[in-house]
Structures are given as structure tokens and as C-alpha cells.
Amino acid sequence: MSIKDTGDKRSKTDHLEKGEEFLDMFRKGQEFTQDLLKENERLRFQVIHLEEALKKKLQAPDGGQENNTSQDTVQKLAQYETRLRELETRLSEVEAENVDFVQRYIDVEEQNNNLANLYVASYQLHSTLDYEEVLQIILEIIINLIGGEVFAIYLLDEKANMLTPEASEGVPISDIPVVQLGEGVIGKAVQANESYFNDNPSEDLKELYADPLVCIPLTIKDDVIGTIALFRLLQQKVTFAPVDFELFTLLAGHAATAIFSSRLFTESKRKLSTYQGFLDLLSQ
Amino acid sequence: MASPTFLIIEDSPTMRQLIRFALNRIPGAEVVEASDGVDGLKKLSSNKVDLILTDINMPIMDGLKLVNLVRSNEAYKDVPIVIITTEGAKEDKERAMALGANAYITKPIQSTALLSTVKELLKL
Secondary structure (H helix, E strand, O other), rough: OOOOHHHHHHHHHHHHHHHHHHHHHHHHHHHHHHHHHHHHHHHHHHHHHHHHHHHHHHHHHOOHHHHHHHHHHHHHHHHHHHHHHHHHHHHHHHHHHHHHHHHHHHHHHHHHHHHHHHHHHHHHHHOOOOHHHHHHHHHHHHHHHHHHEEEEEEEEEOOOOOEEEEEOOOHHHHOOOEEEEOOOOHHHHHHHOEEOOOOOOOOOHHHHHHOOOOOEEEEEEEEEEEEEEEEOOOOOOOOOOHHHHHHHHHHHHHHHHHHHHHHHHHHHHHHHHHHHHHHHHOOO | OOOOEEEEEEOHHHHHHHHHHHHHOOOOOOEEEEHHHHHHHHHHHOOOEEEEOOOOOOOOOOHHHHHEEEEEOOOHHOOEEEEEEEOEEEEEEEEHHHOOOOOOEEEOOOOHHHHHHHHHHHHO
16 A cells, blocks of 8 residues: 555545544534424423413402502501591691680689789788878779779768868879769769769869769778779770779778778877876876 | 899889789799889899899889989899889880880789790790
8 A cells, every 4th residue: 555545545534533523513513402492492381381370360350469469558548548537637626625725824814913913902901000001002002903093092071971082193182172972973972882983984184083984982891981083094004904893892892991990000009199198197 | 044033123012012923923033122223223233133123103213213324334234124114105115215124014014914024035
């Protein structure tokens, strides 16, 4: 065999081997492809199966899981709305109660103020037995607590049946006329033992002396000892407050008692001083 | 302010008692009283006063003179002063405020209004 023959034989073998390799590769490729095709078919079948299962679930009467969630949400929303309406109603009730409490607080404060005024007036009236001090206290009560600008305190002279001014504010006492018991507005109010309130007072002071704004008889039980006549109020005092009428009632009784007691005390002190002086004289 | 001290300068004992009644509703309130402007200045110098309440028409020294003197004193220039008076004319109020008063209340007073004014001035 020649070299050429050996080469040719070797070349043929190579070709065969290569061919066999190629066939192997081709066979492997074919197998791989078939596997892929099988896998593809399997997956496709699975997808179809899943799609059918999903369709069935969505069409079911109790809904799918999504439907359940939506309905829960709707129910909860309805519950919250009901609760919100209840809370709004309760809030309105509380607000109304609050307004009521505020009004009651204001009323209680006003009562408190009134009671303080009455207490102070009463306390002061009975804090002294000095006659001049008692008169001064009555003046202060009418100025500071009621708001009187021009007024007078009359005392009754039972023998002469005359009402004589004992103290005044806003005008000199000499300007205030004496009043006969039973005559004029003041005289009649005292005789009848009835308070007098003028609905249409004059602007003129001299006319007011005859027809005052207010006339309060000073009474101990049923005995009238004098009167307070109010002629004019302070500029800023437009009208009487409910507490003013309470103060008038208080003055009618307590001021009368205070005046009476203090006069008795002052007179008895004076008599005591006189007797003491007389006794001292006798003992010398 | 823990315990405010008030100085009441008023010649009427009835009025002093009424104002004291109202101020005692403030917890811890201390009240010092004077019956006229001169006495008021003495009490002001011997007490640490947080607020002054004064009448106008008083013997010896009236309230407006008092206000003027208080405001002229560097030590008391910031002490709030409340005037409580029977004088209701607008000019009277303007005069008092021009002299340095912080509030002007006319008689007859409402304790609630007085308390409200005092609390506002002292920021209670």
C-alpha cells in the first residue's frame, strides 16, 4: 500500500468519524427538540387547565376570594356609617347639654352676686350701734349697691306726724322738703306702709321730690319709722336689676331695725352719761 | 402667679367688703385695704402688690391723684390699676385711662365683671 493509499484511507476514516459525530449530534438535537415539544405541550395543557379552574371560581355563587373581600368592606363601611350617625347624634345632645350648663352657670353666678350684695348690706347694717354710722351705711348701700345718685332718708316724728329728712346724698339736706304723713306720694306710701315705684319719673328734681322714683317705707313689724326716697339714679344705671328689689326689701326691714336700735343705743348712752354726771355731782 | 396680692383703696367699708368678697374667689388671693389715697400709698410701699383697685372720690387724696403718683414711681409703673367709681361720664373714664389706669369699672359693680377684668390683667 502506498502512502497515497494510506492517506486516502485515513481521510475516508476521518470523514466517517465526522459523519458519525454529526449523526450523533443530529440524533441528540432531535431528541432534545422532541423533549422540548413534549414539555411545551404539557405546559400548554396546564395553562388550559388553570384557565378553566379560574373561570369556574369566578362564576361560583359565593364569589371568589375577591368578591368576599369586597362584601366585607361594604359591610364594614355600613357599620362605620351607622356608628358615625350615632356619634353625631350624641355630639348634638352633648352640645345642647353644654349650652344648658353654660346658662345654668350664668344663672348661678348671678345668684352668687346677688347673695353677696345682700350679705354685705345686711352685715354692714348690723355692724354698728352708732346712729350716724348706720345712716352713713344706708347711704353707702344705696350708692354702691343700688346706684342711687340723689336720695334721702326720712324719719317719722310720730307726735307731729311729719317725715323729716335725716340724711341725704347728691343734694344738701336743706333742699329736701319735709313731708306730712298721709300727704303726697311719700306721705301716702308711708301711711299705707307700701313701697312705691314710679313708672314715668320726671327729669326735674323738684318734681321728683314730690313724686320720687322709689319710696321704701322703713318698717319694724307693722310700725313704720320712716322711709327712703330715691330721686335719681347714677348716669350709668339705666334700670333696676332684680337684685335691687331684693335690696329694697332688705332695707325696708333691716335698715329700720338698725336705725331704731342705734337710736335707742345712742339715747341710752346719752342718758347714762347724764345719770353718771348727776351721780358724780351728788357724791361730791 | 401663685398668690396675687390686691390693694383695695376705698373709703366705703361696704364697698371694700364687697370687693374683698369678689377677690377672695381667686385661689390664694391676699387682700390689703386702705381707706384713702395717702393710706393707699403707705400700704403700697409696705406690701408687694400685684394689682390696685381704687375709687376716685375719696377724702384726703382722690383716686386720680393716686393713679398719677403711682405711675410716676418707677417701682410701680407696671402695677395694673383698676378704677371702681360712681363717675360714669365718658370724660371721666378718658381722664383716668390717660393718667395710666388699666381698667375703669362703674358702680354698682357686678362681681363677675370685676373678677373677669382682674384675671385678664393678671393673666390668671
